[in-house]
Amino acid sequence: MTGQPPWRRQSTLPEKQVKIGIIGCGLMGREVASAVGRWCTLVDHPLQPVLTAVCDTNEAARDWFRRISSVSLITEDYRKLLESEVDVVYVAVPHNLHLEIYSAVIQAGKDLFGEKPFGIDHAAAQHLKALINHSKQFVRCSSEFPFLPGAQRAYQEAKSGRLGRLLQVKSGFLHSSDLDPTKPANWKRQSRFCGEIGVMGDLGMHVLHLPLRLGWTPKRVYAQLQKGYPERPDGKGGTTPCDTWDNATLSTDILDDVPMQLEMKRLAPGETNTWFFEALCTDGGVRYSTKDTKALSLFDRGTEQSWRRIDLGFQTPFKTTTGGIFEAGFTDCFLQMWASYLAEREGKLGSAFGCVTVDEAVLAHSVCAAALESQRTRNSVEVPQG
Numbered sequence: 001m002t003g004q005p006p007w008r009r010q011s012t013l014p015e016k017q018v019k020i021g022i023i024g025c026g027l028m029g030r031e032v033a034s035a036v037g038r039w040c041t042l043v044d045h046p047l048q049p050v051l052t053a054v055c056d057t058n059e060a061a062r063d064w065f066r067r068i069s070s071v072s073l074i075t076e077d078y079r080k081l082l083e084s085e086v087d088v089v090y091v092a093v094p095h096n097l098h099l100e101i102y103s104a105v106i107q108a109g110k111d112l113f114g115e116k117p118f119g120i121d122h123a124a125a126q127h128l129k130a131l132i133n134h135s136k137q138f139v140r141c142s143s144e145f146p147f148l149p150g151a152q153r154a155y156q157e158a159k160s161g162r163l164g165r166l167l168q169v170k171s172g173f174l175h176s177s178d179l180d181p182t183k184p185a186n187w188k189r190q191s192r193f194c195g196e197i198g199v200m201g202d203l204g205m206h207v208l209h210l211p212l213r214l215g216w217t218p219k220r221v222y223a224q225l226q227k228g229y230p231e232r233p234d235g236k237g238g239t240t241p242c243d244t245w246d247n248a249t250l251s252t253d254i255l256d257d258v259p260m261q262l263e264m265k266r267l268a269p270g271e272t273n274t275w276f277f278e279a280l281c282t283d284g285g286v287r288y289s290t291k292d293t294k295a296l297s298l299f300d301r302g303t304e305q306s307w308r309r310i311d312l313g314f315q316t317p318f319k320t321t322t323g324g325i326f327e328a329g330f331t332d333c334f335l336q337m338w339a340s341y342l343a344e345r346e347g348k349l350g351s352a353f354g355c356v357t358v359d360e361a362v363l364a365h366s367v368c369a370a371a372l373e374s375q376r377t378r379n380s381v382e383v384p385q386g
Contacts, residue, residue: 021086025056028092035335043319055081082108094193095120111138116205118361120195125365141356143209145275147336150288157286164283172263173203174271185232189242197368198244203264218252222380223371
């Protein structure tokens, strides 16, 4: 019997492969490997990613990837990875390394999917933007939560025009794990690694993704920033200083002086990993929070004021084999984010929701820079554009 076997002839698997490399084999690097491994759940995606190379200076982190048969290069030197035949490089490293490694990826002629905040500060982000603008590389920044079904519905409602004139916006991302003073410090608790912006760099892009995509760019910001414990255990029997901002509440104004409140907190009692978005308008409103993952709340203006709850199923931007009655979680929105990135890179995103652009990442840094100045002066500060 000649030719391909029947199962191969009938397959709808995408024929075009994209070779993926990972620099930074920690938590998010492993999530990428998981997403690539679950790619078969996507229906009719035009591409098939293949993880071929990984890099980390930590041997134990690298060793985790030895279980993945497609990985042919495991190295501690990111330059060796960039010399390999990867097409796309995902980078998840401390913020102080963003400028160096992101620049190296671009200069090596590789496409980049970089973790937020896209540089340790505003100046680094602007430098990267200039470098990318002079290259031919496709570059986007990571932000997963807007790809959840509830976040997508909230975004569609907000941009539909059905809600009337915008009155107020709230967006935030809340953690509580830093309430524990015995939790050992990591690099995100020290400004020399994560930047002066602290929690705003770690969580801010998640909070600003939808507002910026909707055209709601803050014009001014008044910041209230908080620090938690000045030192934490270092994991070696001693303690180490912690000098970053742990909580940020930013009061901003958008459009014609519409108030928008942004919250990014590591010290938020009762919140494990809560992302939320709310827009209130003259004719309606929309509210979504991962604290109740399946619930979308819509406000209807009528003779009596009322909110109604919609129980959501598994309606994602990119169709999957998962049944519509089920609920989505973090691994699902992470997979959707990668599906969006690769579809847009291929020019096949269509009307689907896209990942954070370089311009949006730089705008987020602009907001953070203004917030730092506001904290120093205790005044409202104009947000630099670009």
